[in-house]
Amino acid sequence: MQRVYLDNNATTPVLPEAFEAMRPYFAEHFGNASSIHHHGQETRAAVERAREAVAELMGCRASEVVFTSGGTEADNLAIFGLVRPDDHVISSTIEHHAVLNSCKRLQAMGCEVTFVPVDGRGLIDPDDVRRGLRANTRLITIMMANNETGVLQPVEEIGKIAAEADVYFHTDAVQAAGKVPIQTKRIGCDLLSLSGHKLHAPQGVGALYVGKGTLLQPLFYGGSHERSRRAGTENVAGIIGLGKAAEIAKTALDGGDLARMAAMRDRIQETILASVEAAGVNGEGAPRVPNTTNIYFDYIEGEALVIALDLKGLAVSTGAACSSGAIEPSHVLTAMGLPPDRARASIRFSLGKQNTPEDIEFALQLIPQTVAHLRELSPVYNRKQAISS
Ligand SMILES: Cc1ncc(COP(=O)(O)O)c(C=O)c1O
Numbered sequence: 001m002q003r004v005y006l007d008n009n010a011t012t013p014v015l016p017e018a019f020e021a022m023r024p025y026f027a028e029h030f031g032n033a034s035s036i037h038h039h040g041q042e043t044r045a046a047v048e049r050a051r052e053a054v055a056e057l058m059g060c061r062a063s064e065v066v067f068t069s070g071g072t073e074a075d076n077l078a079i080f081g082l083v084r085p086d087d088h089v090i091s092s093t094i095e096h097h098a099v100l101n102s103c104k105r106l107q108a109m110g111c112e113v114t115f116v117p118v119d120g121r122g123l124i125d126p127d128d129v130r131r132g133l134r135a136n137t138r139l140i141t142i143m144m145a146n147n148e149t150g151v152l153q154p155v156e157e158i159g160k161i162a163a164e165a166d167v168y169f170h171t172d173a174v175q176a177a178g179k180v181p182i183q184t185k186r187i188g189c190d191l192l193s194l195s196g197h198k199l200h201a202p203q204g205v206g207a208l209y210v211g212k213g214t215l216l217q218p219l220f221y222g223g224s225h226e227r228s229r230r231a232g233t234e235n236v237a238g239i240i241g242l243g244k245a246a247e248i249a250k251t252a253l254d255g256g257d258l259a260r261m262a263a264m265r266d267r268i269q270e271t272i273l274a275s276v277e278a279a280g281v282n283g284e285g286a287p288r289v290p291n292t293t294n295i296y297f298d299y300i301e302g303e304a305l306v307i308a309l310d311l312k313g314l315a316v317s318t319g320a321a322c323s324s325g326a327i328e329p330s331h332v333l334t335a336m337g338l339p340p341d342r343a344r345a346s347i348r349f350s351l352g353k354q355n356t357p358e359d360i361e362f363a364l365q366l367i368p369q370t371v372a373h374l375r376e377l378s379p380v381y382n383r384k385q386a387i388s389s
Pocket residue numbers: 009010069070071072073075096098143145146147172174175195196197204205206
């Protein structure tokens with residue numbers, strides 16, 4: 001059975017080049033990067049080369065890169081490494097749970113958190129961030145690209161506001177890295193998170209940019225790894241994979257390779273909108289990363305569509321989370337003002353480097369007929385049809 005994977009914002013396959021680069025670091029070059037003998041030094045040199053590659057992708061110095069176990073740890077290190085009880089933090093209503101639930105934990109610890117809203121396109125107004133500032137604001141944490149809609153936030157403007165107010169600025173760039181150029185200095189952030197498995201490196205490795213002079217308290221206590229910012233023997237193979245994937249991502253960004261991905265994404269959108277009634281793009285009109293589109297199909301359950309498409313070989317996803325047996329509509333889409341039914345009827349299509357135009361045609365063959373079939377079974381849709389005929 002042919003299978004096409006269009007859920008690359010959930011995770012991506014490891015690039016063959018990254019896999020090959022990692023392979024010797026499981027058995028042949030097994031040294032502990034902290035050891036002073038040959039085996040350790042060989043590993044240390046490889047880790048430092050990977051750090052250089054990740055720094056190139058982030059537009060920062062290698063000494064400012066801290067390797068972590070992924071995006072969630074990078075977000076947690078940025079937030080809990082800086083914020084103390086009685087501090088005030090500004091975040092947004094559309095953050096990934098790695099930031100959102102960290103902020104909720106801060107609230108439980110006695111911090112105050114202001115969650116700025118988004119407009120109908122999913123965009124934050126930098127003036128809301130400015131208006132949210134208080135004398136005790138310690139940190140602004142606002143994502144660069146949203147994982148459900150791909151909408152890019154005005155991080156450079158927010159960076160300026162943070163600098164003027166002398167407040168730390170962290171941005172979760174997990175869904176932006178490798179998809180749009182990143183320059184930490186231009187963004188004006190002090191901290192920036194990325195995750196390996198969203199850019200064709202393995203799961204379980206990530207990085208946090210920590211700008212020079214940003215004093216972070218570590219989350220873990222142990223050895224003096226990562227300049228005492230993250231204790232624990234490094235995930236060497238994962239770091240090597242991340243370095244290779246970062247190098248390839250940077251070359252692709254510099255070479256304009258992402259236009260190919262944007263064209264495939266646009267073809268999905270345009271074809272669906274032309275062939276399926278009562279469908280639309282969530283986040284339309286906002287700047288977005290080139291690999292993502294989030295589309296609502298009114299009168300159906302997104303979850304049902306995901307399952308029906310999966311049975312036919314196409315993997316996509318909803319932004320909805322299943323909690324205690326009930327499907328909660330996505331907090332991102334409801335924050336954008338979508339009614340719960342439309343939020344539940346929304347599907348995310350996210351492309352990766354491995355996707356081809358043939359994959360897109362396969363998807364486009366399935367989607368309209370599957371939506372039509374589910375709508376035939378929908379009492380709400382049938383009632384609407386009966387009224388309008
Ligand atoms: C925006 C964003 N931040 C953070 C994370 C968490 O990253 P990880 O899975 O590496 O912990 C994700 C993963 O989905 C994400 O999309």
